[in-house]
Amino acid sequence: MAITPLLKVDNLSIGFDNDDGLVRVVEDVSFTLERGQTLSLVGESGCGKSLTAFALLQLLPPFGKILSGSVCLQGENLASMDEAQLQKIRGNRISMIFQEPMSALNPVFPVGVQVAEALILHKGMAKKAALKEAVGMLEKVGIPDPASRAVNYPHQLSGGMRQRVMIAIALACEPEILIADEPTTALDVTIQAQILDLMHDLQENLGTAILFISHDFGVVSRMADDIAVMYAGRVIEQGSSSDILLNPQHPYTQALLQTTPRIDASLDRLPAIAGRVPGPRRRPPGCCFAPRCSVAVDCCSKQRPERLALSKSHIAACHVLDSSKQEVSHAHG
Amino acid sequence: MVNNNSPLVLALRRFTRHKLAMTSGMVLLVMILLALCAPLFEIWLGVGANDVNLLNRLQGPSLAHPLGTDELGRDQFLRLLYGGRVSLFVGFTAAVFSVVIGTVIGLTAGYFGGRVDAFLMRMTDSFIALPGLPLLIVIAAIDLSKLGLPDAWVQSESVSLYRIVFIVALLGWTGEARLVRGAALSLREREFVMAAKGAGASHRHIMFHHILPNLLSPIIVAVTLSIGGVILVESALSFLGLGIQPPVASWGNMLTNAQQLIWEAPMQAVYPGLMIFITVIAFNFLGDGLQDAFDPKAEY
Numbered sequence: 001m002a003i004t005p006l007l008k009v010d011n012l013s014i015g016f017d018n019d020d021g022l023v024r025v026v027e028d029v030s031f032t033l034e035r036g037q038t039l040s041l042v043g044e045s046g047c048g049k050s051l052t053a054f055a056l057l058q059l060l061p062p063f064g065k066i067l068s069g070s071v072c073l074q075g076e077n078l079a080s081m082d083e084a085q086l087q088k089i090r091g092n093r094i095s096m097i098f099q100e101p102m103s104a105l106n107p108v109f110p111v112g113v114q115v116a117e118a119l120i121l122h123k124g125m126a127k128k129a130a131l132k133e134a135v136g137m138l139e140k141v142g143i144p145d146p147a148s149r150a151v152n153y154p155h156q157l158s159g160g161m162r163q164r165v166m167i168a169i170a171l172a173c174e175p176e177i178l179i180a181d182e183p184t185t186a187l188d189v190t191i192q193a194q195i196l197d198l199m200h201d202l203q204e205n206l207g208t209a210i211l212f213i214s215h216d217f218g219v220v221s222r223m224a225d226d227i228a229v230m231y232a233g234r235v236i237e238q239g240s241s242s243d244i245l246l247n248p249q250h251p252y253t254q255a256l257l258q259t260t261p262r263i264d265a266s267l268d269r270l271p272a273i274a275g276r277v278p279g280p281r282r283r284p285p286g287c288c289f290a291p292r293c294s295v296a297v298d299c300c301s302k303q304r305p306e307r308l309a310l311s312k313s314h315i316a317a318c319h320v321l322d323s324s325k326q327e328v329s330h331a332h333g
Numbered sequence: 334m335v336n337n338n339s340p341l342v343l344a345l346r347r348f349t350r351h352k353l354a355m356t357s358g359m360v361l362l363v364m365i366l367l368a369l370c371a372p373l374f375e376i377w378l379g380v381g382a383n384d385v386n387l388l389n390r391l392q393g394p395s396l397a398h399p400l401g402t403d404e405l406g407r408d409q410f411l412r413l414l415y416g417g418r419v420s421l422f423v424g425f426t427a428a429v430f431s432v433v434i435g436t437v438i439g440l441t442a443g444y445f446g447g448r449v450d451a452f453l454m455r456m457t458d459s460f461i462a463l464p465g466l467p468l469l470i471v472i473a474a475i476d477l478s479k480l481g482l483p484d485a486w487v488q489s490e491s492v493s494l495y496r497i498v499f500i501v502a503l504l505g506w507t508g509e510a511r512l513v514r515g516a517a518l519s520l521r522e523r524e525f526v527m528a529a530k531g532a533g534a535s536h537r538h539i540m541f542h543h544i545l546p547n548l549l550s551p552i553i554v555a556v557t558l559s560i561g562g563v564i565l566v567e568s569a570l571s572f573l574g575l576g577i578q579p580p581v582a583s584w585g586n587m588l589t590n591a592q593q594l595i596w597e598a599p600m601q602a603v604y605p606g607l608m609i610f611i612t613v614i615a616f617n618f619l620g621d622g623l624q625d626a627f628d629p630k631a632e633y
Binding site: 106 | 339340447523524525527528529530531532533534535538542543546547549
C-alpha cells in the first residue's frame with residue numbers, strides 16, 4: 001500500500017453558480033504535495049490559481065462550490081468536514097499568506113497581537129504567553145528589534161516587514177502546509193529575494209510543505225520542486241521543476257517561459273503572448289489555448305486534448321506533442 | 334514601551350487641533366462637572382432645588398439666588414443644574430443603549446448578509462416607519478403598576494427617567510443599525526477578514542474581534558451626535574408633560590412652567606432654552622470634530 005500523501009487533490013472542479021447559471025471555472029486539477037516539498041502553480045491572471053488555493057481551505061466565495069473531486073489532508077477529505085473541524089485546520093495545519101500584506105492585516109491592531117491571535121485560537125495559549133511567543137515568532141522571520149516592532153501597527157511597517165509579519169502569523173502554529181498566494185508580487189525585487197530566502201529557510205527548519213502560487217517563472221524557479229502550469233482553469237503541463245523549466249512541452253509553457261526576462265539574452269522587446277485568457281464562459285470547445293497558439297492544428301479547436309504522460313513525472317495536455325512520444329508514453333502505461 | 338501611534342491616539346491628536354470641537358468639549362465638560370456638583374451648590378446656597386418659598390416668587394438674580402427664582406420661589410440655578418443632570422443622564426444612557434442595540438443588529442445583518450440581512454433590515458425599516466411621537470406618547474402613558482412591576486419602584490421619582498431612556502432607545506437604534514450594517518458590509522469583503530477565516534477564526538470571533546474594532550470610530554461619532562438628538566426628544570416629551578414629572582426638574586418641564594409666565598418672567602424660558610441649545614449644539618460640534626479626527630483620509 002502506498003503511503004498517504006500529505007495533501008492530495010484529485011480531479012478538483014470548481015464552479016460559480018450565479019444568476020447566469022453554473023459555469024465551471026477550475027476543471028480536473030490534480031496534484032499531490034509531500035512534506036517539505038514546494039509545488040508551484042503558475043499561470044496568467046484569471047486562470048484559477050487562487051481559486052484552487054481557496055478551495056483547499058474550503059473558503060470559496062459564496063457563489064463558488066466544489067463540483068467534483070476531493071481535497072484530502074493525510075487521507076481526510078476536507079470537503080466533507082463541518083465548519084468547526086475546518087476552523088481547527090485553517091491556520092493550524094494549513095495556513096495561507098496573501099499577495100497584499102497591507103490589506104490582509106487588520107489595520108486597528110498592533111502586529112504582535114495579530115501574531116498572538118493565531119496562538120490563542122489554536123494553541124489555547126493565554127494572552128500574555130501568546131504575545132511573548134509572538135515576539136519570538138517575529139524574530140524568527142527576521143524582524144529586527146521584534147519587541148518594539150510588535151506594538152507597531154501595520155501602517156507603520158514597510159511592505160517587506162508586513163509580509164514578514166504575515167509569514168509569522170501563518171507559521172505561528174507550525175502548519176504542515178503553507179499556501180502562498182503570490183506572496184512577493186507587491187514587493188520590490190530586493191525584498192522579494194529576502195522573503196523567498198526566508199520562506200526557504202523556514203521550510204527547511206520546520207518541514208513545511210508549500211503551495212506556491214505565482215505568475216513569475218523567475219520566482220518559481222527559485223522555490224519550486226514541482227511545477228503545475230495552469231491555463232483557463234486546467235493544468236496543461238505538470239512536472240518536476242527541471243522538466244518544466246528546461247524541457248517545456250506545451251506551447252503555452254514555452255511561450256510563458258519566453259516572456260520571462262533573462263539576463264543572458266539581449267532583446268529589444270520582451271516577447272508577449274498575443275490575446276488574453278478566455279473567461280470561463282467563453283472557453284472554446286477544444287484546447288483553450290488554441291486561439292493564441294502559434295502551432296495549433298485543426299483538431300485543437302474541436303477536441304479537448306487529453307493529458308499525456310511524457311515521462312514518470314512529466315504530464316502535458318496538447319494535440320501537437322510529438323506523436324512518437326505519445327506512443328512511447330502509452331507503452332510505458 | 335508605550336506606543337503613541339495607535340489609530341485612536343492619532344485621531345485624538347488631530348482632534349485637539351480642531352478648535353470649535355475642543356471648545357465644545359470644554360463647555361460640555363464644565364456642564365457635566367457643574368451638574369455633578371449640584372448637591373454641593375445646594376449646601377452652599379442653603380436651599381434645595383425643590384424647596385418652595387412663595388414669599389420669594391419670581392425674583393431677579395441676587396447673591397442668594399444667582400439666577401433668580403421661579404413662580405414657586407424655587408432657585409432657578411439649582412433647578413437648571415438638576416435639569417442638566419436629567420438631560421445628560423438620559424442623553425448618555427439612551428444613546429449608549431441605542432448604539433448597543435443598533436451595533437449588534439447592524440453587525441449581524443452586514444456580516445452575514447443575504448436573508449439575515451434582509452430580515453433584520455426590513456425589521457429596522459418597520460421601526461423607522463412607526464410614527465415616533467404618537468408612539469412615545471402611548472408608551473409614556475402606560476401604567477407601569479399594571480404590568481406587575483413593584484409599586485415602590487413605579488412610584489419612585491426616577492421611574493420616569495428610566496421610562497424615557499427605554500422609549501428613546503427603543504426607537505433610536507435604527508440609524509446606528511443602518512450605519513453599522515453599511516460599514517460591516519464593506520469591511521467583510523476586506524482581505525483581512527479572509528485572512529482571519531484562513532487562520533481558523535469563527536464567525537463570532539471575526540465579527541467582534543476583527544470587524545467591530547474597525548467600526549469604533551464611526552460608532553463613537555454616532556453616539557456623540559445622537560446624544561444631542563436624545564436631549565431634544567427628552568425636552569420635547571417633558572415639555573408635553575409625558576417625560577420627567579414635576580417636581581423633579583428637567584429643562585423640558587421648566588420650559589412648560591415658563592410658558593404661562595412668558596411675559597412676566599421671560600428669563601424663566603430663556604435659561605432652560607439656552608441650556609438645551611448650548612448642549613445640543615456643543616454635542617454636534619464635538620461629533621463633527623470627532624468625525625474629522627477619525628477620517629481615515631486625514632493626514633497624520
